[in-house]
Amino acid sequence: MATITEKIAALRDDEPYYSFEFFPPKTDSGVQNLIARLRRMAQLSPLFVNITWGAGGSTSAKSLDLAKLCHSELKLATCLHLTCTNMAKEVIDEALRDAKAAGIRNILALRGDPPRGDEYWTPPDSQEFMHAVDLVKYIRQSYGDYFCVGVAAYPEGYADGSNPEAQDFLLDLPYLAEKTAAGADFIMTQLFFDTDRFIEFEKKLRDHKSGLFKSIPIIPGLLPINTYQSFIRTAKLSHAHIPEAILEKLNAIPNADDEQVKQMGVEILVEMISRIYSETEHRVRGFHFYTLNLERTTAMILDRSNVVHAPTRIPAEAAKPVAGTQSIDSVIADVKGLEVSEKAAPSMTTEASWDDFPNGRWGDPRSPAYGEIDGYGITLHVPALKALELWGEPKSTDDISKLFISYITGTLPVLPWSEEEGLSAETKLIESELVRLNKLGYWTVASQPSINGLRSDDPVFGWGPHNGYIFQKALIEFFLPQSTWLQLKRRLQTSDSISYYACNAKNDFLSNMTASDVNAVTWGVFPNREVVQPTIIEEQSFKAWSEEAFGIWREWQRLYPKSSDSWKLLDTIHDSYFLVSIVHHDYVNEKALWDFLLQI
Known part of the structure; x- marks a missing residue:
């Protein structure tokens, strides 16, 4: 040719x-x-x-x-x-x-x-x-x-x-x-x-x-x-x-x-x-x-x-x-x-x-556009010197919690898992719940509140064509230590309104769903169209994301001299923490997920 x-x-x-x-x-x-x-x-x-x-x-x-x-x-x-x-x-x-x-x-x-x-x-x-x-x-x-x-x-x-x-x-x-x-x-x-x-x-x-x-x-x-x-x-x-x-x-x-x-x-x-x-x-x-x-x-x-x-x-x-x-x-x-x-x-x-509604890790993993490549691979999204200036030299898990809380409250512009775009406006609605969870050591990297039938032109939640209605289930994703995860898992098994995925850096994977189960967590109903569900969560995409999410801990670790206190801390977190994704299916009750988690 x-x-x-x-x-x-x-x-x-x-x-x-x-x-x-x-x-x-x-x-x-x-x-x-x-x-x-x-x-x-x-x-x-x-x-x-x-x-x-x-x-x-x-x-x-x-x-x-x-x-x-x-x-x-x-x-x-x-x-x-x-x-x-x-x-x-x-x-x-x-x-x-x-x-x-x-x-x-x-x-x-x-x-x-x-x-x-x-x-x-x-x-x-x-x-x-x-x-x-x-x-x-x-x-x-x-x-x-x-x-x-x-x-x-x-x-x-x-x-x-x-x-x-x-x-x-x-x-x-x-x-x-x-x-x-x-x-x-x-x-x-x-x-x-x-x-x-x-x-x-x-x-x-x-x-x-x-x-x-x-x-x-x-x-x-x-x-x-x-x-x-x-x-x-x-x-x-x-x-x-x-x-x-x-x-x-x-x-x-x-x-x-x-x-x-x-x-x-x-x-x-x-x-x-x-x-x-x-x-x-x-x-x-x-x-x-x-x-x-x-x-x-x-x-x-x-x-x-x-x-x-x-x-x-x-x-x-x-x-x-x-x-x-x-x-x-x-x-x-x-x-x-x-x-x-x-x-x-x-x-x-x-x-x-x-x-x-293309791209992004929250898109449909069956889409040809899933996992858009930006040329950088796993990255902290900010240059090393700026990262050190923003995140300092954490020496304890309390230091890590403070960084997550600063990001949620808007005093820190970016975390290793985010980009310099700030949190979405909808996060403000659950800010107090997220702060409380992070104080407990649930380091949140993704979340959304539930909504039940807001108009598609809503200034915060709206998307899609005009004259439609938007729905979404509450979800949250966080890192937590293995000991805390084992306690949480026992509680999760008592609820039939919650779906979860969990994984660690060793690829130990747990879920209460089958590999073929799919959770629609955002959907819209519009004139002259079938129901549109641009956001789903399922096993394949979670596993792809968890590999990247744990890789980011390693990228953060590389900022520090080997065997320094910060290097050791991040190394321990990478090896011993779980990433957990939870969806609560009672989207009519906007407090359901947060009450469940904060009662633990």
Whole structure:
């Protein structure tokens, strides 16, 4: 199969093209359903697709399997991401060998961001791959011209999170020039929303005195806007500037109505594409969509754009999601022969809601978008120096409790398990209960109060279309010592109104539910629609989250010298605590869960 640059060269000089990016979901069912989605999106005829590679190679097997499927079964030109941060040479060699053996000829060579800033990053002992340029050189030395190699660029300047104000593209330009000179065939940008900055960036590259960027394909990375919260969150994580005009358009939508936000997001992206194509005089004619494994918004953009217009439509009788948890390897072996279990597969309405209310650990674990990858893997979300400033040097469990209470009461902006967005407004309604629980050593990392039939335009709880009604069950999730957990477990077993999951770092798992049980904890009833339940809790997603949740204790521990009091404390907590998730089914009684817990 032709490489990306060969496929570009085969187009007319001004002919636009587009590409899609996908990531391996965290759950097996999410992977299976992504396969069905890939088969549909392949009908939109992208020039190529990208498959991401988790931090430190954490998704390497799934990434390569998805790439094989796209290349061999769907006949799509496929580009495999490859990072070299903290990666052993043997892992990189294996990935390149496997890619070549599968016939994959495109690699996006990335350094991979340090988890929390350079001061927290320990390069591999060999220090052979310190930067993306080292990976580009190695690929060229080892494989010659077999691979078409892409590199990343940052139209607004690279930022590691420690000092976003220091972002400056001109500071990054020498590094981009070095990567390009080492053998890059195309450039793909980080996502952005400021069209003016990208156009300026492209012009400066084309005019660069080296001449390196005169004709190399420069492909802008675009993020379709699916929901207001995910848009704000992703822009913040990527340090992407949001122009005031875009914010004004989105903020003018009442209650950030999901459907209106999606429609406005489509208009914003269509306008960005049109301006870039026109104002670069067609020098930029390729557009890369960071789909986040979602299809609806991307398809809408292609349908409405006069620049990148899809030659085909997703058929109404689209393939249903693939049920079950069989390995992806077996799916790749015979993807065209997959059979769907009607009983086990989600309904088409459920599948559609994956795009309406996507992503996040509280989403549907069967969704292809479940477990959105932000490129960092397990992270504290703040640079190491700032983390030390915020959390100090805890030496006792009382110190940990005080940090959790400070976060709940708003005097601490972030905890290791949260992002710098603050608690949601609904948490204020149960603040006193959460403070009391944390004083007792129940360190809460997630919670929500129960509500019974509030309007969908409620300023605190509202979501979804207008004229609907919202419901939710009270839930809570916390860490607690094993001895306290054993006492709590005995009490939980006396109630038939409570469902729970519990797990420790050794993967000792307990629950009063079966593996197939699913708890809907948020749902809405709207005109002319079936009941929508965007938030469910079940075993598969809890296990995926618990692994990450305990990993965060280890990340926090790494801030301190080994064998220091803080290091020892966090080590003990990691090894001896349980993570517990509880749902109370009496959503009519708003005090039910809190009375149960505080009476223990």
